[in-house]
Amino acid sequence: MAKAIYSAAVDLGATSGRVILGTWAGNRLALTEAHRFPNAFRSLNGHDYWDVGGLWHEVQTGLRKLAALLPRGAKLASIGVDCWGVDYALLNDAGRLVFPVHAYRDARTQPGLKRLGNTRAALARIYAATGIPNVFYNSSLQLEEVVASCPAVEDLATRCLFLPDYFNYLLSGRMANELTIASTTQLLDVNSTDWSRPALDHFRIPSQWFSKPVLAGTKLGRLSAGTREALAAPALEAAQVIAVPGHDTACAYDAMPAAPDGSDLYISSGTWSLVGYESEKPLLGAEALAARVANERIGDGRYRPLTNVIGLWLLECTLKEFASRPANDREWSALIAAAEKLPAPAQLLDVTDPAFSNPKSMRAAIDAQLRKRKVAPPKNLAGYTRLICDSLGRGHADAMRAFEKMSGRTFKRILIVGGGSKNRLLCQATANAAGLPVLSFALEGTAVGNLARQLIAIGAVKDLPTFRRHLAANLKQTVFKPQA
Secondary structure, three states: OOOOOEEEEEEEEOOOEEEEEEEOOOEEEEEEEEEEOOOOEEOOOEEEOHHHHHHHHHHHHHOOOOHHHHOOOOOOOEEEEEEEOEEEEOOOOOOOOOOOOOOOHHHHHHHHHHHHHHHHHHHHHHHHHHOOOOOOOOOOHHHHHHHHHHOHHHHHOOOOEHHHHHHHHHOOOOOOEEEEOOOOOOOOOOOOEEEEEHHHHHHHHOHHHHOOOOOEEEEEEEEHHHHHHHOOHHHHHOOOOOOOOOOHHHHHHOOOOOOOOEEEEEEEEEOEEEEEEOEEEEEEHHHHHHHHOOOEEEOOOOOOEEEEEEOHHHHHHHHOOOOOOOEEEEEHHHHHHHHHOOOOOOOOOOOOOOOOOOOOOOOHHHHHHHHHOOOOOOOOHHHHHHHHHHHHHHHHHHHHHHHHHHOOOOOOOEEOOHHHOOHHHHHHHHHHHHHHOEEOOOOHHHHHHHHHHHHHHHHOOOOHHHHHHHOOOOOOEEEOOOOO
């Protein structure tokens, strides 16, 4: 029997993080959650920040717990980190933070967003250069604001690492920018795997802050001496730190057991719904710009044209305003069942409304949109849940049809992973609106994709198609067929 290989996936999300032990044996991957912890940005004096020190503490805690889960005498082979997109850390040569780590929902980018949006020639030029639309959270706008409002930062900072890059540095001691996370920034050249000089110049961002991005699968080295000492876990000391796809969506896409003919549409459903497909070429032009298509990258350099639908952020924030919100799986199931019994909403939400990006009250923002259309708001939490899931389903379908029109493709199935894949109301709403079967996988998409790239990098698996083939053979799936 083949010897088991053990790897660690550090999976950091905007609302929670996890450290997961992956065990690869007999061409099967088993996952064991070592540690899960909450995450949230904090507001301070009108701005929003991440507690990166707290996150690093939780990562170390998780790795120690993971070490305790290893069989006696077993050694961890590798570690990889994935994270949400766009946010970054500014460091000096010694690796010290020289500026607080902002959260992407901070409103500080609004002036730059409006300025670029109101300059059509510049907007088209930046899109042609980067393949990324003008969105409030873009790293380009964040860094432009920092340089403009705090010009001394150019004297202090010598490197810009995006968050998975930064945690890779804390683990390995090596500073490197990884390709998939770089592709979320609106600063990467859409026609190469290097930075876009026109974009850097437009946003007045120092080019020396970045190194040419490495492809996913690059070995960054073993754990640094400081990290080994802090962890005090001998079973981890020989582990290779692998630059997996740093963007969690890229990891989730890697985990999709996709049809080889490219006829599947992917949805990574969580706080955001990332709707897209894999392609050998980017999707550019005026129509793609108008549709806000983001040409993010796959770890091997290919493309993931996708669009952001606001996702379960709508429901997450609405739940906070109800004392009756579910606290466990049984209560979640009861809420979904109650929502399913309700009649379909008379009108759905426009999920592209920017009022939903970070309101003080999501319920109030939803109610305000409905009242503008002279529609009564839902009466209870089940009503809001039904409205939100049906609206997101239509948002997914709208994105699919836009992609079909622009790319000339015809999609045959929709594959969904992430938290939303467990929500049968959302999956069915998507199938109904799209008129296609939705395949929901009992799959921890981001962690599986993270581990897949590690296993390929250390030679345990030949390549991604091989991994997907092995994965599909042992994967539980639920099919939601369109209903009238």
